[in-house]
Amino acid sequence: MSRTALATIHLGALRRNLARVRERAGTANVMAVVKADGYGHGLERVARALADADAFGVAALGDGLRLRAAGIGKRIVVLSGPDEAADLAEFRRLNLGAVIHHEAQLAWLEADRDPRCLRAWLKIDTGMHRLGFAPAQAHAAHARLRALPNVDSDIALMTHFAASDEFGNALTARQIEAFDAVTQGLDGPRSLANSAGLLGWPQARNDWVRVGGLLYGLSVVEGKTGADLGFEPVMTLSTKLIAVNRVRKGECIGYAATFECPQDMDVGVAAIGYGDGYPRSAPSGTPVLVNGTRAALAGRVSMDLIAIDLRNVADAQVGDRVTLWGPQLPIEEIAARAGTISYDLACGMTKRVLFVEDAA
Numbered sequence: 001m002s003r004t005a006l007a008t009i010h011l012g013a014l015r016r017n018l019a020r021v022r023e024r025a026g027t028a029n030v031m032a033v034v035k036a037d038g039y040g041h042g043l044e045r046v047a048r049a050l051a052d053a054d055a056f057g058v059a060a061l062g063d064g065l066r067l068r069a070a071g072i073g074k075r076i077v078v079l080s081g082p083d084e085a086a087d088l089a090e091f092r093r094l095n096l097g098a099v100i101h102h103e104a105q106l107a108w109l110e111a112d113r114d115p116r117c118l119r120a121w122l123k124i125d126t127g128m129h130r131l132g133f134a135p136a137q138a139h140a141a142h143a144r145l146r147a148l149p150n151v152d153s154d155i156a157l158m159t160h161f162a163a164s165d166e167f168g169n170a171l172t173a174r175q176i177e178a179f180d181a182v183t184q185g186l187d188g189p190r191s192l193a194n195s196a197g198l199l200g201w202p203q204a205r206n207d208w209v210r211v212g213g214l215l216y217g218l219s220v221v222e223g224k225t226g227a228d229l230g231f232e233p234v235m236t237l238s239t240k241l242i243a244v245n246r247v248r249k250g251e252c253i254g255y256a257a258t259f260e261c262p263q264d265m266d267v268g269v270a271a272i273g274y275g276d277g278y279p280r281s282a283p284s285g286t287p288v289l290v291n292g293t294r295a296a297l298a299g300r301v302s303m304d305l306i307a308i309d310l311r312n313v314a315d316a317q318v319g320d321r322v323t324l325w326g327p328q329l330p331i332e333e334i335a336a337r338a339g340t341i342s343y344d345l346a347c348g349m350t351k352r353v354l355f356v357e358d359a360a
């Protein structure tokens with residue numbers, strides 16, 4: 001029996017979003033960030049669709065391995081580099097670029113006699129305080145990489161923004177300034193901007209932009225949808241109604257009886273729940289589409305099911321299509337109701353969801 005919850009991935013939209021990113025990136029190269037299984041859209045599928053990107057960015061070695069196994073020959077950058085000394089042989093074998101952000105990684109490299117060349121991206125912490133060398137250590141780290149015969153001498157320089165989604169936030173301006181100051185006198189391509197940096201901080205485009213969210217049509221600015229920013233949603237999450245029931249006024253729906261019917265009404269039950277990755281925190285009133293018409297959750301999201309207030313929908317039937325998010329219902333709207341961001345929802349689909357591709 002086929003599963004009911006479907007994530008439809010619109011490959012044409014993904015490609016058009018890349019073209020939009022490119023337009024905004026000007027002369028900068030575009031690293032398409034495909035970590036977290038392509039932001040939940042499917043790593044190999046996304047990588048094949050984004051053949052026009054200049055490189056792929058992944059979080060960890062395992063993702064690079066998957067891409068090479070899928071026959072992807074493009075440049076790949078592993079954004080947190082090796083996690084242990086033994087990873088280096090795999091980086092070299094698979095020709096994966098390694099972000100070097102920590103003293104421990106430098107020590108592994110210096111002890112590594114493997115003659116195969118490694119391409120390095122030196123990560124400098126300019127204020128995010130997650131990964132990266134402090135500005136005061138950056139020149140020494142660069143010199144140590146340069147001294148290694150088995151590290152490509154063309155070392156890229158990068159930093160990551162903490163708050164570029166707030167276009168007026170002075171932290172980003174300070175990060176750009178700090179990066180410019182510390183990298184003065186170092187050669188090599190420079191990379192600062194993520195999606196929000198690309199949109200809000202044109203002075204940070206430099207040689208490489210590293211863009212994830214916008215490719216998938218996910219908003220990177222609070223209060224705006226991906227479409228508001230000029231990008232198309234790439235995922236539609238949908239399922240079917242498996243019951244339509246008449247429920248009397250004053251009766252309650254679902255676990256903990258949190259929704260009381262204000263009148264006699266039709267309540268639909270759809271085959272999706274937090275076991276599929278639909279957020280359990282989405283409260284009553286969260287919008288869904290039934291046959292394209294807006295309706296609302298009634299009561300708690302359960303593991304396999306949601307209940308839907310059908311007062312707004314005429315003639316709903318068992319088997320009707322229910323859309324949880326997609327081009328007609330922004331994922332950002334659901335994320336806001338659920339107290340999270342669109343990235344979190346897109347990354348959260350479980351194995352139970354059937355992924356299908358749509359060429360458009």
Ligand SMILES: *Cc1c(COP(=O)(O)O)cnc(C)c1O
Pocket residue numbers: 033035079160193194195196210211212213214220
């Ligand atoms: C995830 C990530 C990006 C992409 O961020 P978006 O906001 O999705 O564009 C860029 N650079 C690094 C280092 C990242 O970890």
